[in-house]
Amino acid sequence: MGRIFNFNAGPAALPLEVLREVQEELLDFDGTGMSVLEISHRSPAFEKVLQDTKSDIRDLLALPEDFGIFFMAGGGSLQFSCVPYNFLSEGKVAAYADTGSFSDKAFQEAEKVGKAVKVFSSKAQGYDRVPRPEEIRLPEQCAYLHITGNNTIEGTEYFDYPETGDIPLIADMSSEILSRPFPVEKFSLIYSGAQKNIGPAGTVLVLAKKDFVAGRDKKLPVMLNYETMLDKDSLYNTPPVFAIYIVGKVAKWLKKQGGLAAVETVNRKKAALLYDLLDTYPEFYKGRAAKDSRSIMNVTFNLPSKELEAKFAEEGKQQGLGGLKGHRSVGGIRASIYNAMPLAGCEALAAFMEKFYKDNVK
Numbered sequence: 001m002g003r004i005f006n007f008n009a010g011p012a013a014l015p016l017e018v019l020r021e022v023q024e025e026l027l028d029f030d031g032t033g034m035s036v037l038e039i040s041h042r043s044p045a046f047e048k049v050l051q052d053t054k055s056d057i058r059d060l061l062a063l064p065e066d067f068g069i070f071f072m073a074g075g076g077s078l079q080f081s082c083v084p085y086n087f088l089s090e091g092k093v094a095a096y097a098d099t100g101s102f103s104d105k106a107f108q109e110a111e112k113v114g115k116a117v118k119v120f121s122s123k124a125q126g127y128d129r130v131p132r133p134e135e136i137r138l139p140e141q142c143a144y145l146h147i148t149g150n151n152t153i154e155g156t157e158y159f160d161y162p163e164t165g166d167i168p169l170i171a172d173m174s175s176e177i178l179s180r181p182f183p184v185e186k187f188s189l190i191y192s193g194a195q196k197n198i199g200p201a202g203t204v205l206v207l208a209k210k211d212f213v214a215g216r217d218k219k220l221p222v223m224l225n226y227e228t229m230l231d232k233d234s235l236y237n238t239p240p241v242f243a244i245y246i247v248g249k250v251a252k253w254l255k256k257q258g259g260l261a262a263v264e265t266v267n268r269k270k271a272a273l274l275y276d277l278l279d280t281y282p283e284f285y286k287g288r289a290a291k292d293s294r295s296i297m298n299v300t301f302n303l304p305s306k307e308l309e310a311k312f313a314e315e316g317k318q319q320g321l322g323g324l325k326g327h328r329s330v331g332g333i334r335a336s337i338y339n340a341m342p343l344a345g346c347e348a349l350a351a352f353m354e355k356f357y358k359d360n361v362k
C-alpha cells in the first residue's frame with residue numbers, strides 16, 4: 001500500500017484505522033442498507049452518530065455540563081464573522097490577540113461589525129510568539145477577548161491562557177483541539193474547523209457555555225446564530241453529516257489511545273524529536289517560533305536558502321514524507337504533526353533531517 005507520512009497542514013492526515021472503518025461501512029451503514037452519505041440527517045442511525053460523537057467529545061475534554069456542543073458548516077473562517085455578530089454589540093469593544101494571519105483575519109471581520117482593538121500583536125516580529133498572560137490588558141466595555149490557540153501557519157501555541165476575569169474568553173482552536181487536555185472552563189466559546197486535527201473539511205466543532213450564547217440578537221441571519229445551532233442540536237438544517245460521522249470516529253479512536261493525556265504524551269514526544277534537531281543545528285534549521293511559544297502541532301523553520309528549502313521538501317517527498325512545504329504566505333518548511341501523525345512519522349522525518357543536514361551543510 002503506497003501511503004506516505006502526510007505532514008499536510010489541513011486537510012490533514014486521518015488515522016488509518018478510521019479510514020479503514022469508513023471504507024468497511026461505506027456501502028451499508030449500521031444495517032441500514034445505505035451508506036451514511038445517503039441517510040436522512042433526522043434518521044435514528046444519524047441521530048445515534050451525532051449523540052455518540054458529542055458524548056465522546058464531552059468525555060475526552062471532561063466538558064462541564066454548562067457547555068453545549070454543536071456542529072456548524074462554513075469553516076473556521078465563517079466563525080470569524082459569527083463571533084462578532086453574536087457577541088459584539090453597540091457600545092462594546094472586542095479585544096483580539098494578533099498572533100498570526102488567522103487572528104488577523106478574525107480581527108478584520110470583527111471590525112466590520114463593531115469596534116475591535118488588538119490588545120497584543122507579534123506581527124512586527126514575524127508572529128514569532130503568543131503573549132504571556134500578564135501582557136494582555138483589556139479595554140473598558142470589553143465584549144470578549146479572542147485568541148487563536150494554535151497558529152497553524154506560524155507554528156506557535158498557547159500553553160498559558162490569559163486571565164480575563166468576568167470578560168468572556170473566546171478561542172479559535174482549529175488546529176489543536178483534542179491534542180491535549182486544557183482548562184476548558186476558562187473559555188466561554190471555542191470553535192475548531194475539523195480538518196486539521198479531528199476530521200475532514202466541512203464541519204466546525206463549537207463548544208459554548210449555554211448561558212453565554214442564550215438571549216442574543218434574534219435578527220441575526222439564522223445560520224450565524226449560535227443559540228439556534230445549540231437549541232436545534234446542530235439540526236436546524238442539514239448538517240455536514242459525513243464530516244460529523246468521521247469526527248465521531250476520530251473521537252472514538254482518541255479514547256482508544258487512552259484519552260487526551262495519553263495523546264499529549266505522544267504529541268510532545270513527536271514535537272521534541274523535531275525541535276531537538278532545530279536546537280542541535282540552529283544555523284541550518286532556523287526555527288520560526290520563540291522557544292516558549294513552540295507549537296506541538298506545526299513545526300516551522302527555515303533553511304539557509306530558498307533553494308535548500310525547495311530541495312528539502314522535494315527530497316522529503318521522494319522518501320515518503322509529504323506536505324513539508326511551508327504556507328505560501330511565509331515560505332520555509334512546516335511539518336504538521338497532528339494527532340493522526342504516528343511517532344514513526346516524526347522519527348522518519350528526524351532521520352531525514354539529520355541526513356539532509358550532513359549532506360548539505362557547507
Ligand SMILES: *Cc1c(COP(=O)(O)O)cnc(C)c1O
Pocket residue numbers: 010074075076077078102148150151152153172173174175193196
Ligand atoms: C485553517 C484555520 C482556519 C481557517 O479554516 P477554514 O476552515 O479554511 O475557514 C482558521 N483558524 C485556524 C487556526 C486555522 O488553522
